[in-house]
Amino acid sequence: MFDDNQLEHAVALRRDLHRHPELKFEETRTAARVAERLRELGYRVREGVAQTGVVAELETGRPGPVIALRADMDALPIREANAFAHRSCHEGRMHACGHDGHTATLLLAAEAIMVRRDKLKGHLKLLFQPGEEGGNGAEKMVREGVLEAPRVDAIFGYHNRPGFEAGMLFVKPGSAMGGNDTFRVVVEGRSGHAAMPHLAVDPIYVGASIVQQLQGLTARQKSPLRAGVITVAAFHAGDAANVIPGEAELLVNVRNDSDEARDALAGRLEQVVQGVCQAHGASYRIESLHHVPPLVNDPYWAQVVLEAGRTHGISQRIEQLDYMPTMGAEDFAFYLREVPGCFFFVGNGDQGAYLHNEHYEFNDAILPVAAGTFVALVDHLMGPSD
Ligand SMILES: [Zn+2]
Numbered sequence: 001m002f003d004d005n006q007l008e009h010a011v012a013l014r015r016d017l018h019r020h021p022e023l024k025f026e027e028t029r030t031a032a033r034v035a036e037r038l039r040e041l042g043y044r045v046r047e048g049v050a051q052t053g054v055v056a057e058l059e060t061g062r063p064g065p066v067i068a069l070r071a072d073m074d075a076l077p078i079r080e081a082n083a084f085a086h087r088s089c090h091e092g093r094m095h096a097c098g099h100d101g102h103t104a105t106l107l108l109a110a111e112a113i114m115v116r117r118d119k120l121k122g123h124l125k126l127l128f129q130p131g132e133e134g135g136n137g138a139e140k141m142v143r144e145g146v147l148e149a150p151r152v153d154a155i156f157g158y159h160n161r162p163g164f165e166a167g168m169l170f171v172k173p174g175s176a177m178g179g180n181d182t183f184r185v186v187v188e189g190r191s192g193h194a195a196m197p198h199l200a201v202d203p204i205y206v207g208a209s210i211v212q213q214l215q216g217l218t219a220r221q222k223s224p225l226r227a228g229v230i231t232v233a234a235f236h237a238g239d240a241a242n243v244i245p246g247e248a249e250l251l252v253n254v255r256n257d258s259d260e261a262r263d264a265l266a267g268r269l270e271q272v273v274q275g276v277c278q279a280h281g282a283s284y285r286i287e288s289l290h291h292v293p294p295l296v297n298d299p300y301w302a303q304v305v306l307e308a309g310r311t312h313g314i315s316q317r318i319e320q321l322d323y324m325p326t327m328g329a330e331d332f333a334f335y336l337r338e339v340p341g342c343f344f345f346v347g348n349g350d351q352g353a354y355l356h357n358e359h360y361e362f363n364d365a366i367l368p369v370a371a372g373t374f375v376a377l378v379d380h381l382m383g384p385s386d
């Protein structure tokens with residue numbers, strides 16, 4: 001599907017992006033490189049979408065489906081510990097999630113798709129998205145209308161997965177990645193003397209009760225057939241041994257596999273906080289800091305990915321998973337709330353370093369599988385019907 005020259009070019013580009021990581025909504029150099037390459041290839045390109053995103057379109061002029069393919073472009077605030085020549089040249093910034101690889105993948109696919117343009121029907125959109133890492137760039141792209149005019153029929157994206165065989169293509173129909181909700185809860189008590197608790201309202205005691213009671217949501221409100229977990233990741237209160245403080249702050253992280261589990265956990269959080277506070281005469285404030293819905297793959301389009309991969313012999317190993325590979329969140333979920341599609345995975349091999357680790361690296365050897373799957377999908381859905 002790709003010749004040596006194309007692959008070499010893709011690897012060089014991936015390493016160049018790795019060397020110049022940019023944080024969410026600062027991907028200006030990356031976006032400029034992406035836009036330049038897409039114009040060279042002959043796409044109609046729009047820059048500055050959702051701040052630093054790039055959208056490229058190919059209109060074949062023949063009636064057919066509207067297909068979108070997406071890559072994310074941002075890096076992380078991590079100090080890279082790798083020693084190879086293309087390690088990050090920006091102290092404290094690193095492509096530790098492989099978005100350099102995802103961007104190179106979609107550009108490689110874009111090149112192979114252009115070669116086929118005369119045989120294709122329908123309309124193709126390539127979305128190079130900023131701010132996936134905690135920035136919900138996907139939600140911003142959706143708000144800026146990338147799925148409209150014309151309305152997208154199906155969208156596809158992927159993530160590399162360390163710990164799975166390099167080049168293994170796999171799909172999880174239905175719930176595939178976790179939803180993530182993060183809240184700041186402030187328990188407002190009344191400060192006082194440690195020897196006179198009856199004259200104070202102790203927010204540490206109330207906060208501790210909230211920590212305990214929240215676990216009851218997982219155990220008793222969520223269906224045991226649904227996955228979800230609540231972690232109280234921070235608890236800040238007090239600074240003197242003889243003083244009851246006035247406030248306690250809790251950072252609560254809720255993960256879920258479905259709207260049903262989210263309703264049972266995040267949806268009931270305030271009820272628990274309110275009940276516990278009321279029982280002890282405290283009040284509270286709750287603020288939502290971050291929200292990503294669970295990523296749910298449409299079963300039909302998940303099968304299409306498997307079928308396209310198999311028909312085109314994209315990988316030696318193509319599988320359907322019957323379990324969620326991670327409770328980690330991915331903002332691709334925002335696209336799937338609007339239009340059907342599938343977020344698939346490609347194994348990154350076992351390098352002993354997981355995503356967001358200072359030793360992680362995207363495996364260039366998987367580029368042909370990942371880009372090949374995108375091209376196979378375009379062939380399958382926009383190619384001539386036989
Ligand atoms: Zn990440």
Ligand SMILES: [Zn+2]
Pocket residue numbers: 097098099132159
């Ligand atoms: Zn990622």
